[in-house]
Amino acid sequence: NRLKEKVAIVTGAGSGMGLEEAKLLAQEGATVILTDINEDNVMKAASDIQAAGGQAIAYKHDVASEEQWSTIVNEVMSKFGKIDVLVNNAGISLAISMLESTLEQWNRVISINMTSVFLGMKHVIPHMIESKQGSIINISSIAGLTGGSGAGAYTASKGGVRLLSKAAAVDYGKFNIRVNSVHPGFITTPMSEELIQNEQMHQWFLSQTALPRVGEAPEVAQAVLFLASDESSYITGAELAVDGGVTAK
Ligand code: NAD
Numbered sequence: 001n002r003l004k005e006k007v008a009i010v011t012g013a014g015s016g017m018g019l020e021e022a023k024l025l026a027q028e029g030a031t032v033i034l035t036d037i038n039e040d041n042v043m044k045a046a047s048d049i050q051a052a053g054g055q056a057i058a059y060k061h062d063v064a065s066e067e068q069w070s071t072i073v074n075e076v077m078s079k080f081g082k083i084d085v086l087v088n089n090a091g092i093s094l095a096i097s098m099l100e101s102t103l104e105q106w107n108r109v110i111s112i113n114m115t116s117v118f119l120g121m122k123h124v125i126p127h128m129i130e131s132k133q134g135s136i137i138n139i140s141s142i143a144g145l146t147g148g149s150g151a152g153a154y155t156a157s158k159g160g161v162r163l164l165s166k167a168a169a170v171d172y173g174k175f176n177i178r179v180n181s182v183h184p185g186f187i188t189t190p191m192s193e194e195l196i197q198n199e200q201m202h203q204w205f206l207s208q209t210a211l212p213r214v215g216e217a218p219e220v221a222q223a224v225l226f227l228a229s230d231e232s233s234y235i236t237g238a239e240l241a242v243d244g245g246v247t248a249k
Contacts, residue, residue, distance in 0.1 A: 001028050001029030002028040002029070002225065002229040002230075002231065003025055003028040003029045003030035003084075003085070003225070003228060003229055004028075004029040005029070006025075006029070006030040006031070006084040006085055006228070007030065007031045007033070007076070007080045007081075007082055007083050007084050007085070008025045008030040008031070008032050008033065008083075008084060008085035008086070008087065008228060009032075009033045009035065009072075009076065009083060009085070009086050009087065009120075009124070010022040010025065010032060010033070010034055010035070010087040010089055011035045011036070011061065011063050011087065011088055011089050011090040011116070011120065012035075012036055012063070012089040012090025012091060013032075013034035013035060013036055013042055013045055013058075013089070014034070014036030014037075014038045014040075014041030014042035014044075014045055015036070015038065015041055015189065015190050015191075016187075016189030016190050016191055016217055017089060017139065017184065017187065017189055017217045017220045017221065018034075018036070018087070018089040018090065019041075019045050019217070020217040020218045020220070020221040021087055021089060021220070021221045021224045021225075022034045022045060022046075022049065022056065023045075023048075023049060023052075023054075023221070024218070024221040024222070024224070024225050025085070025087075025224075025225060025228060026049045026052075026054030026055060026056055027052075027054060028225060028229070030055070030084075030085065030228075031055040031056070031080060032046075032049065032054065032055065032056045032057075033056075033057055033058075033059065033072075033076050034046050034049075034056060034057070034058045034059070035058070035059045035060075035061035035063070035072060035090075036058075036060070036061060036090065037060065037061065037062050037063070037090070039060040042058040042059070042060065042061075043058050045058065046058035057079075059072050059075075063088075063090045063112060063116035063119070063120065064111040064112050064115060064116050064119075065119075066119050066123075069119045069120060069122075069123045070123055073123040073124060073127070077127055082127065082131050083124050083127050083128065083134065084128075084131075084133065084134055084135065085134070085135050085136075085137070085228045086120055086121070086124045086134070086135075086136045086137070087136075087137045087139070087224055087228070088116065088117045088120045088121075088136070088137070088138045088139060088161075089139040089224075090112065090116060091112060091113045091139065091157075092108075092109060092112050092113065092191075093151070093154055093191055093192075094108075094109045094151060094153055094154050095150060095151050095154070096150065096151065096153075097149075097150045097151070097152055098152030098153070101152065101153050105153060106152075106153045109153040109154055109157050110153060110156065110157050110160075112157075113154070113157035113158065113161065114156075114157040114158075114160040114161055114164070117138050117160075117161050117164055117165075118164060120136075121136060121164075121168050121179070124136070125168070125172055125177060128172070128175065128177045129172070129175045129177070132175055132176050133175075133176045133177065134175075134176070134177040134178070135177075135178045135179075135180075135227060135228050135229075135232070136165070136168065136177065136178070136179040136180070137180055137181075137182055137224050137227045137228060138161050138162075138164070138165045138179070138180070138181045138182070139161075139181075139182050139184065139220075139224075140158045140159075140161040140162045140165075140181045140182065140183050140239070141154075141158040141183055141184060142183050142184070142185045142241065142243050142246050142247055143155045143158045143159075144158030144159045144160075144161055144162040144181070144183055145159075145162070145183055145239070145241065145247050146247060161181060162181050162183075162239055165179045165180060165181040165237070165239075166179075166181075166237045169236040169237030170237060173236055173237075177236075178227075178232070178233075178235065178236035179236060179237065180227045180232075180235060180236060180237070180238045180239070180240060181238075181239045181240070182220065182223050182224060182227065182239075182240050182242060183239055183240065183241040183242065183243060183247070184215065184220050184242050184243065185208075185209065185214075185215060185241070185242065185243025185244050185246040185247075186205040186208070186209065186214045186215060186243070186244070186246070187214065187215040187216065187217055187219070187220055187242075188214055188215070188216055188217065189217050196214055202214070208246050208249065209243070209244035209245055209246050210244060210245025210246075210248055210249065211244040211245055213244065214244070215242065215243070215244055219242060220242050223240050223242045227240065
């Protein structure tokens, strides 16, 4: 067990990559707090993990709400006494260009994808400072590494997650807190399913990758597990692309 006796929060754990991350962390011995705005999905995910012998609880959680972060973190602290791992995974996509998006759409993407990461770290890091250790994994995207095209708000939100991760790594490293970002490429999840099933888009994805296929959510979860575990004890402020080689091209 690579995460024995660890307590881990995973946001957006009701679906896709967050669900696979939560399952894998629980399999490796962590007590996992799954949160998601979709209550039915996250409750089912936690009970599936329990049924498989893992330790899990679930919360309905809008990651853009500071009040909800505060409530959940306080409850987790009183139940489990510490938080070792935080995976800021929840996010939404918005495939429209900068000029097409309204201020409302811009604000929504920035708050759910990026402000959420600020709020999560703001509420969890003080407890990690107390216990003088912690690993935070923020899920960005290949869209947080390059300018991409046709998704200005999404790209800005994910680029912000990348540098906010480094800023936190620099400031809180002295407390043995590590902060890294993970940058998935084209991964099959409910978020991307429709695009990946579109034959023309699928062919375009394949033209972008080095490995001749799209990725699967458990492959991203393995990267998150590595960064959560002590195996990555000297890795902080790093960005790990899990993209089949897209950004190598
Ligand atoms: P998904 O849609 O399957 O899962 C996202 C989860 O986040 C859902 O369960 C959803 O209910 C939850 N969520 C949405 N808004 C929320 C909110 N305000 N508060 C709490 N939870 C909320 O998508 P996924 O593909 O698994 O995406 C996970 C992360 O990976 C996202 O941050 C996404 O931007 C990123 N990502 C995805 C891909 C891809 O190809 N699928 C590529 C790069 C990055």
